[in-house]
Structure formats: C-alpha cells, structure tokens
Amino acid sequence: MNWQDFHFIRPWWLLMLLPVLAGLARLWWRRASDSAWRGVVSPELLPHLLLEEALRRPRWPLMLVFAGFVLAILAVAGPTWERLPQPVFSNQSSLVIALDLSRSMDARDIKPSRLQSARFKVEDILHLRKEGQTALIAFAGAAFTVSPLTDDARTIISQLPALTTDIMPVQGSNTAGAIRLATELLQQARQPAGQILLVTDGVNLAASVDEARKATDLGYRISVLAVGTEEGAPIPSRQGVIKDAQGNIVVAGLNLEALAEVARAGQGRFARMSLDDTDIRSLDLVAVNQDLTRAGNASDQEIVRWRDFGPWLLLPLLPLAALVFRKGMLILVFVMVMPFPGKTxxxxxxxxxxxxxxxxxxxxxxxxxxxxxxxxxxxxxxxxxxxxxxxxxxxxxxxxxxxxxxxxxxxxxxxxxxxxxxxxxxxxxxxxxxxxxxxxxxxxxxxxxxxxxxxxxxxxxxxxx
The missing domain is CATH 1.25.40.10 (Tetratricopeptide repeat domain)
Known part of the structure; x- marks a missing residue:
C-alpha cells in the first residue's frame, strides 16, 4: 500500500461527518445532564423522578452507532490508493537502429566526425518519434545489442556518448550481421512489422542484400542513412592516421550505390545525412507501418483511474448492526458461515x-x-x-x-x-x-x-x- 497515493475519490462526502459529530455530542451531553440529577435530588425521590434503567444504560451502543455512521460515510467517500488502468489505444511502430562503429566512422569529412554526427542524428530520431518502440545495435566486425526494444528513448540517448570505435572487439563493417541481429530482436519481441535503419558509411554488399531480402520476407523493411562524403577523408588514429601495408594513407570513401542497393533489397528508403531533419523525414521513421492492418496494431496505455475500496468498509457494519440490534444476531452467523468468494x-x-x-x-x-x-x-x-x-x-x-x-x-x-x-x-x-x-x-x-x-x-x- 502506497500511502503517498492515499486519497478519497468523493471527498465531499466527508462533510457528512460534521452533523454526525454534532449528533453524538448532543446525545452525550443529554446523557450527562440526566446523570447530573443524582447530585441535586434526594436518593429517596430519585427512583420516582428518573428511570433508573436509563441512568444505568451503557454508552457502548451509542459509540457503536457512531462508528457505523463513520464507516458508512468513509465507504461512500471512496478511500483509494491503487491505480486502475483504463485501456486507450495507440499505434505501436518498432524501429531498430544499427549504428556503425567501424574505424572509418572516425573520418572527419563531416564535422566533428562521422561517428559524432551519426550519434547526434540518432538522438534527433529518438526525439522525433512520439510513440513506438526503439532498439539500438552497435556493429563493426560483429553486431551487439546496446538496448532491446523499449519505449524509453531517454535510456537509449544516455548510452549514445559511450559508443566509440574503441569499444568494438572486432573491426570491420558487418552490416549483414547487424541486419540479422535486428531481425532477431523484432522476432523475439513478436513484432509482425517493423523497420531496421542502418546508420553506416559502408556495407558488405552481397551478404547485406541477402539478409535484407530475408528480413523483408518476414515483414520488416531496411532503410539506410549514409554517413560521410564521396570524397572521403583519412581515418585518424593514435599514431596519426591509418595507413595500409604499403604505407599509403587510407581514405574512407562512401559507396552510395552499394548503400542504396541494400535499401532497395530491403524495400526501404535511402537518404544521405543532412544538417536538418530532411533526411529523417525522407526515411519516414516517425510513421513506420504502411498498410492498414499494421497501422491498427494497438497497445495498452493508461488513463489514471482509482480502485474504490469503500465497499470493503461496509463489511464491519454487519456485525455492528447485529450488536446494536440484538435480534439481528442471525446476520452475524450468516456472514460467518458464508464461503469466502474466489476471484470474479x-x-x-x-x-x-x-x-x-x-x-x-x-x-x-x-x-x-x-x-x-x-x-x-x-x-x-x-x-x-x-x-x-x-x-x-x-x-x-x-x-x-x-x-x-x-x-x-x-x-x-x-x-x-x-x-x-x-x-x-x-x-x-x-x-x-x-x-x-x-x-x-x-x-x-x-x-x-x-x-x-x-x-x-x-x-x-x-x-x-
């Protein structure tokens, strides 16, 4: 029980306690005034002036009646502390973002770097998505799950700064493995439709096209966001820049045709990263599902309602009624022998x-x-x-x-x-x-x-x- 949420659904009924308290005070004062006659009337005349039985009558029935009124008023006021869900329906779209963390993403042909720009773009995507679930994958030579499908975009955003090329155990650009892992995440969440977004500067074309077609057969589509420029730039390292075996500087280019081919195989969209949100809108990441059946997929949200515990306060009134009206003792016996109800x-x-x-x-x-x-x-x-x-x-x-x-x-x-x-x-x-x-x-x-x-x-x- 959460006492912080305790309140009354119909608090105005508590005002009825005022007349009940006034009535109790009046009856109590009246009983006290009757008892005051003992101090002023001779004991010989007292039995003839006052009923002795009335003077000896106990006060507990009066207190029981008062307690019954209080319980009834509290029950009508509706005490509660438990939220009750009410279904409202909203579309659920699933998006798995695969972020490339290969060494080429450190190239600085776009400022401050390809990777930093890609992280900023992923954050923009998460801010623009008003509903639906999102997952994040990081890949280089192998793909790894950073966050499974969740509707908590803030959790994913908080993990973005830690994603650097240094954390990947195997270097490369295994986009096919990223597509395969993204498909598994969608299937594990039992999502009949969804979108996979590759944020990358290069693909292993043949394998990626094959995996994209497999994902399409399962109801998922693959879109590609290209990061970088066609001219490319050297890849920085701790020793300066990365060089090949012959000592030549490696320049990370951008094969737009190969990236677009993967998007076509996955029946998705292709876009080059832009400074504004035109790339996000062209990828159609906010409204993923295209057909009506998928658009109608619904999930429960909650409108705050409260469970009314007032009726349970009426149960103590039954034995109280039996004690006040003594001929009603059969009610108490009936309540005691009745079986306790099961669930609904x-x-x-x-x-x-x-x-x-x-x-x-x-x-x-x-x-x-x-x-x-x-x-x-x-x-x-x-x-x-x-x-x-x-x-x-x-x-x-x-x-x-x-x-x-x-x-x-x-x-x-x-x-x-x-x-x-x-x-x-x-x-x-x-x-x-x-x-x-x-x-x-x-x-x-x-x-x-x-x-x-x-x-x-x-x-x-x-x-x-």
Missing part, C-alpha cells in the same frame, strides 16, 4: 459485492474481453472491451455516441480497423479539436493520410497502365 466468480455472490463495471474490469485484467464486454454497463468501458475482442463495428457504435476527446480518438481507431480511413481521419480531427494535445491522434491522422495518398497514387498508376 460469476453468480449471485459476485453480483452481491461487485458492480457490473467492476466485474468487467476484473475480466478485462484476466484477458477475457468478450466476457468483459457483456459485463460492462459503462459505454466507454464496454466499447474498449469490444475493441479488444475484435468487435470493431460494435465498439464504433458505442464510441460514436460519446462526445469527449478520448472517445473520438478511440472511434477513429475503430474506424481505421474497419478500413473506413476517411471517417477515421474525421474522428481524429474532432478529437484534436476538443484536445489539441492528443499526440497519438495527430500521429494516427497523419499516418492514415499517407496511406490514403499511397492508395490514390496506386490507383492512378493502375489506370495509367
């Missing part, structure tokens, strides 16, 4: 202690969206469960009746899943009108616009042919 069992016991929406939430957490959709009464929650179970048309009908920004955004997701791209874009536009800060709605809208443009271009090409 359907039936009268679950209906007794959990509201339908609470039952639906538990079923949703147990990965039972179809049963959760039947249990939910709240339209938004019901639509979320229907969406998870693949009932996009029914989810669309429920979300279309809601007028808040989140519902409009989720409506756009459902319409996109049904293939109604123009209607989905309109729904995203409505969500952004209500809440311009919905970054997911902006990303999804822009992605669907690109898909529509591609479809229109394909239709025009087919008509022309």
């Amino acid at each position: 069992e359907a039936g009268w016991w679950t209906d007794l202690w959990y509201r339908p929406d609470q039952q639906g939430q538990q079923l949703l957490q147990q990965k039972k969206p179809q049963q959760a959709a039947q249990a939910f009464r709240n339209p938004g929650w019901k639509a979320s469960a229907l969406y998870r179970s693949g009932e996009y048309e029914q989810a669309e009908k429920l979300w279309s009746e809601e007028q808040d920004a989140d519902s409009r955004y989720n409506l756009g997701n459902a319409l996109a899943r049904e293939g109604k791209l123009e209607e989905a874009i309109a729904a995203y536009e409505e969500a952004l009108t209500m809440n311009p800060e919905l970054e997911d709605a902006k990303a999804n809208r822009d992605l669907l616009k690109k898909i529509l443009e591609q479809q229109q271009q394909q239709q025009q090409q087919q008509q022309q042919s």
Whole structure:
C-alpha cells in the first residue's frame, strides 16, 4: 500500500461527518445532564423522578452507532490508493537502429566526425518519434545489442556518448550481421512489422542484400542513412592516421550505390545525412507501418483511474448492526458461515459485492474481453472491451455516441480497423479539436493520410497502365 497515493475519490462526502459529530455530542451531553440529577435530588425521590434503567444504560451502543455512521460515510467517500488502468489505444511502430562503429566512422569529412554526427542524428530520431518502440545495435566486425526494444528513448540517448570505435572487439563493417541481429530482436519481441535503419558509411554488399531480402520476407523493411562524403577523408588514429601495408594513407570513401542497393533489397528508403531533419523525414521513421492492418496494431496505455475500496468498509457494519440490534444476531452467523468468494466468480455472490463495471474490469485484467464486454454497463468501458475482442463495428457504435476527446480518438481507431480511413481521419480531427494535445491522434491522422495518398497514387498508376 502506497500511502503517498492515499486519497478519497468523493471527498465531499466527508462533510457528512460534521452533523454526525454534532449528533453524538448532543446525545452525550443529554446523557450527562440526566446523570447530573443524582447530585441535586434526594436518593429517596430519585427512583420516582428518573428511570433508573436509563441512568444505568451503557454508552457502548451509542459509540457503536457512531462508528457505523463513520464507516458508512468513509465507504461512500471512496478511500483509494491503487491505480486502475483504463485501456486507450495507440499505434505501436518498432524501429531498430544499427549504428556503425567501424574505424572509418572516425573520418572527419563531416564535422566533428562521422561517428559524432551519426550519434547526434540518432538522438534527433529518438526525439522525433512520439510513440513506438526503439532498439539500438552497435556493429563493426560483429553486431551487439546496446538496448532491446523499449519505449524509453531517454535510456537509449544516455548510452549514445559511450559508443566509440574503441569499444568494438572486432573491426570491420558487418552490416549483414547487424541486419540479422535486428531481425532477431523484432522476432523475439513478436513484432509482425517493423523497420531496421542502418546508420553506416559502408556495407558488405552481397551478404547485406541477402539478409535484407530475408528480413523483408518476414515483414520488416531496411532503410539506410549514409554517413560521410564521396570524397572521403583519412581515418585518424593514435599514431596519426591509418595507413595500409604499403604505407599509403587510407581514405574512407562512401559507396552510395552499394548503400542504396541494400535499401532497395530491403524495400526501404535511402537518404544521405543532412544538417536538418530532411533526411529523417525522407526515411519516414516517425510513421513506420504502411498498410492498414499494421497501422491498427494497438497497445495498452493508461488513463489514471482509482480502485474504490469503500465497499470493503461496509463489511464491519454487519456485525455492528447485529450488536446494536440484538435480534439481528442471525446476520452475524450468516456472514460467518458464508464461503469466502474466489476471484470474479460469476453468480449471485459476485453480483452481491461487485458492480457490473467492476466485474468487467476484473475480466478485462484476466484477458477475457468478450466476457468483459457483456459485463460492462459503462459505454466507454464496454466499447474498449469490444475493441479488444475484435468487435470493431460494435465498439464504433458505442464510441460514436460519446462526445469527449478520448472517445473520438478511440472511434477513429475503430474506424481505421474497419478500413473506413476517411471517417477515421474525421474522428481524429474532432478529437484534436476538443484536445489539441492528443499526440497519438495527430500521429494516427497523419499516418492514415499517407496511406490514403499511397492508395490514390496506386490507383492512378493502375489506370495509367
């Protein structure tokens, strides 16, 4: 239990404690005033003026009643300290960046060096990606995982300064191994689609083309960001510059045609590194997935909701009621002999202690969206469960009746899943009108616009042919 998160969902109900305290004080003062007669009335007359039974009546029933009222008010106020997730859906795109750490990346034909410029560019890419998962690979003669797929870009950015050519145990430019390792990372994360970006100044062409085609068959595409200039520059070393066996200075050039060939084999894009972000935009790294099915892949995020523990405070009221109303002792016996409920069992016991929406939430957490959709009464929650179970048309009908920004955004997701791209874009536009800060709605809208443009271009090409 996290006491820092403890609060009441409906704190205004705590104001009811004021009249309860006032009533208790009044009853207490009245009992005290009755007892004061003992000090002023003769003992011989006291039995005839006051009921002795009233004077001897204990105070604990009054305190029990007061405790019952307090527990009831606290229960209605809704004490909580546990966050409850509510599903909202956003596109997930996966990107694996393979950064070349071979010696040629130390060349200074671009300032301050190829490698430092490449690290800055990778950081720019991570800042521009608003959503999705990213992994980082470093390679030279062999490829190594720096960070697996994660949505925490700050972790990857913090590791970039440590990536230098000196840390690589084997020198070379094994881009084929980098593609192979990137493909394995995407498969291990069970990503049906994704993009691999090679940030490099050279490739082993034949092997890289072969690996790029294999990755394409699995649903991944390979893009290449070329680092350096065609003229090239010497490669600095501790002794000055690197020389070959004949003592000639080695100049690190840039074979643009070979790099572009790998991108074509991987059905990706090719770009030369630029000072601005035109290279990143031309590579289309922000919106990776191109077809509608991949664009609809969803992952759970969380909108902060709180679990209401108030109903559990009502349980102590049962024995309190039995003690105050002594004829109700059978209630206490009934509670003691009843079996303790299991987790979300359907039936009268679950209906007794959990509201339908609470039952639906538990079923949703147990990965039972179809049963959760039947249990939910709240339209938004019901639509979320229907969406998870693949009932996009029914989810669309429920979300279309809601007028808040989140519902409009989720409506756009459902319409996109049904293939109604123009209607989905309109729904995203409505969500952004209500809440311009919905970054997911902006990303999804822009992605669907690109898909529509591609479809229109394909239709025009087919008509022309």
